[in-house]
Amino acid sequence: MRVDFGGDEEFNAPIDKVRSFVMDIKEVASCIPDSSNFSRTDANHFTMSIEPGLGVVKGSLPLHCSLESKGKDNYTYTIEGKGLGSEVSVTLSLNLYEKGNSTGIKWESSINIKGIMGGIGEAVIRKITQEYVEKIIANARQKINEG
Amino acid sequence: MDDLFSMDVDGLARLGLVSKDEEKILSKADVAAEETSLSEYEHYLKHEFNSDAIATARKHGLFAINVKKEYGGNEVRPLIHSLVQQRLAQSGLGFPTLYDVQTFISQPSISRWGTEEQKKRYLPKSATGEFIFSFGLTEPEAGSDPRIMKTTYRKEGDSYIINGEKYLISNGSICNYMILFAKSSENQNEITAFIIDAKENGYSVEAQLREKIGLFTADTAMISLEEMVVHESETLGGIGNGLRIAYSALMSGRIGIGSACIGVIEGSLKASIERSKSRIQHGKEIGKHQLIQQHISAIKQNLEMAKWPIYNAAISMEEYNKDYNNKKLLLDADLKSATAKRIASRLAFESADRAVQIHGGFGYSLISPVGQLFCDSRVARIYEGTDEIQDLKIAADLLGKEFEAFS
Known part of the structure; x- marks a missing residue:
């Protein structure tokens, strides 16, 4: 099952500050809800675990994540996980741009899910991932504002 | 808007049966259905009542659509009401059952049989969802x-x-x-x-x-x-009129449950198509196996066979609602609603069964949406009149009152 999302978010901070945040994989990882066991492999790779927000799929899903810069202020996070009878693959593309004294981020994500979680149904998966993404954005906004 | 639902709405719009304003109401139902899908799914697994769905329906004004404007409603036509229920039921019959009792059975009973005082007391707050019946x-x-x-x-x-x-x-x-x-x-x-x-x-x-x-x-x-x-x-409705009220309510309720059954068939079809494209067995997507295609084809045929009788019954109900004293219109709406509900409930159960088959072992689980649809759809052959009662009604309507087997 594939679910695609996108959006345009404004952060009340200069682009340098937002850029630093986006490139700091530990900071970004800390925005992911119900995550644990963060471990940095190198500057652009890390592993972590998440607990999927589904009552039925209990347990921890280990993830391998990477950050790739694709030109000025274009970044892509790739996340892959296998476990709990499921395979998850996420691509998140971020495009930063100046917006007066603030910074805008245009983002697109593509989520592919196979196995048990993939069989749950598009409407349910879409709603779960939408709520997940909203939490990540809210957490990032709070951290950028605090930082 | 959901693809299958959009096809239904577009098809009816081309026939001149859905206006632009009505499409807006249907879009709200589509959003509400999306929003309730997760809470319905999670509460289902916990085997508990989902009050979140009521809040979502209230937010989108769905309890108001079958209430007259003078009592705070939208006063939509039965066909549009049917489509709303259809869309809500793609995730299962849980919330549509509440919605059926509230909007297809209770509100019409009060609208038709209530005193002015009762209408003023109950309908506006039922339209907001503050009162549940x-x-x-x-x-x-x-x-x-x-x-x-x-x-x-x-x-x-x-x-x-x-x-x-x-x-x-x-x-x-x-x-x-x-x-x-x-x-x-x-x-x-x-x-x-x-x-x-x-x-x-x-x-x-x-x-x-x-x-x-x-x-x-x-x-x-x-x-x-x-x-x-x-x-x-x-x-x-006065002393001694209980059965008339009950039967008139159930006539509308049968359209409500039948409409929900169309949603079950659509939910089964969507999940089956998705599964057929993503599940690989014997070196290829299962959708490339001909016997899976036969199931997909059968569910699509079921959808077409179920929805048109329901839409037709809803249109007859609209005519009857304009003239309650017209016995010919009553018999027409009664026969059509019984026939349509009988067809749709059987085909919903069969479609969910086929969808479980396509999903294999995973389908035989409540984790799977089609497992939920299968379990839910069984009751549609029982409530709002069993299969057998519908058969007797249909036959008696055609043979004549003296042939009523349930008298």
């Missing part, structure tokens, strides 16, 4: 034959005293009010409807039925009525 007809020993009900009322001063038991009542433990049917303790042929307050003394929830085959997000309760005092102003 249940429909107290079925009893442990009176299902398809309500005439043998044992719940009784007796007159004392300006009130009626009610005693009895109501069984398998959707919304029974969560409702604010119930449309209750009881028999005169003095005259066994006199059945009367009352609007009763579920918070008043004498109304108690004996049990919530959780050990069901499906329908876990819907509330199903057994209600005990003990010396319940109901003021005479809360009789609905």
Whole structure:
């Protein structure tokens, strides 16, 4: 099952500050809800675990994540996980741009899910991932504002 | 808008049966259905009533659509109402069951049979979802034959005293009010409807039925009525008119459940197509195996066979609603709603069964949406009139009253 999302978010901070945040994989990882066991492999790779927000799929899903810069202020996070009878693959593309004294981020994500979680149904998966993404954005906004 | 639902709406719009304004209402239903899908799914797995769905329906104004404008509603046509219910049921019959009782059965009963005072008191707050209704007809020993009900009322001063038991009542433990049917303790042929307050003394929830085959997000309760005092102003439709009210409500309710069955078929079809494209067995997507294609084709045929009779019944209901005294229109709407519900409920169950087959072992699990649809759809062949009662009604309508097998 594939679910695609996108959006345009404004952060009340200069682009340098937002850029630093986006490139700091530990900071970004800390925005992911119900995550644990963060471990940095190198500057652009890390592993972590998440607990999927589904009552039925209990347990921890280990993830391998990477950050790739694709030109000025274009970044892509790739996340892959296998476990709990499921395979998850996420691509998140971020495009930063100046917006007066603030910074805008245009983002697109593509989520592919196979196995048990993939069989749950598009409407349910879409709603779960939408709520997940909203939490990540809210957490990032709070951290950028605090930082 | 959901792809399958959008095709339905576009098709009807091309026939001139859905206007632009009505499309906006259907878009709201589509959003509400999306929003309730997760809570319905999660509550289903916990086997618990989903009150979140009520909040979502309230937010999108869905309880208002079958209420007249003068009482705060949108007053949509039965066809549009049917489409709303259809869309809500793609995730299962849990919330659509509540929605059926509230908007297809209870609101029309009050609209048609209520006094002006009752309409003003109940309809505006039912339209916002502040008041939720249940429909107290079925009893442990009176299902398809309500005439043998044992719940009784007796007159004392300006009130009626009610005693009895109501069984398998959707919304029974969560409702604010119930449309209750009881028999005169003095005259066994006199059945009367009352609007009763579920918070008043004498109304108690004996049990919530959780050990069901499906329908876990819907509330199903057994209600005990003990010396319940109901003021005479809360009789609905006059003394002795109970069965007329019940039958007219069920005629509308059959369209509600039939419409929900179309949603079940669409949910089955969507999940099956997705599964057929993503599941690989024997080196290729299972959708490339011909016997899986046969199931997909059959579910699509079921969808077409189910939806048009329901739409046709909804259109007949619209005509009848304009002229309640026209017996020809009544018989037409009655026959069509019975026939359409009979067809749709059988095909919904068959479609969900085929979808389970396509999903294999995973389908035989409540984790799987099609497993949920399968379990839910079974009840559609029972409530709002069993398959057998629909068959008898259809045959009697065609053969004539003297052939009624259930008289």
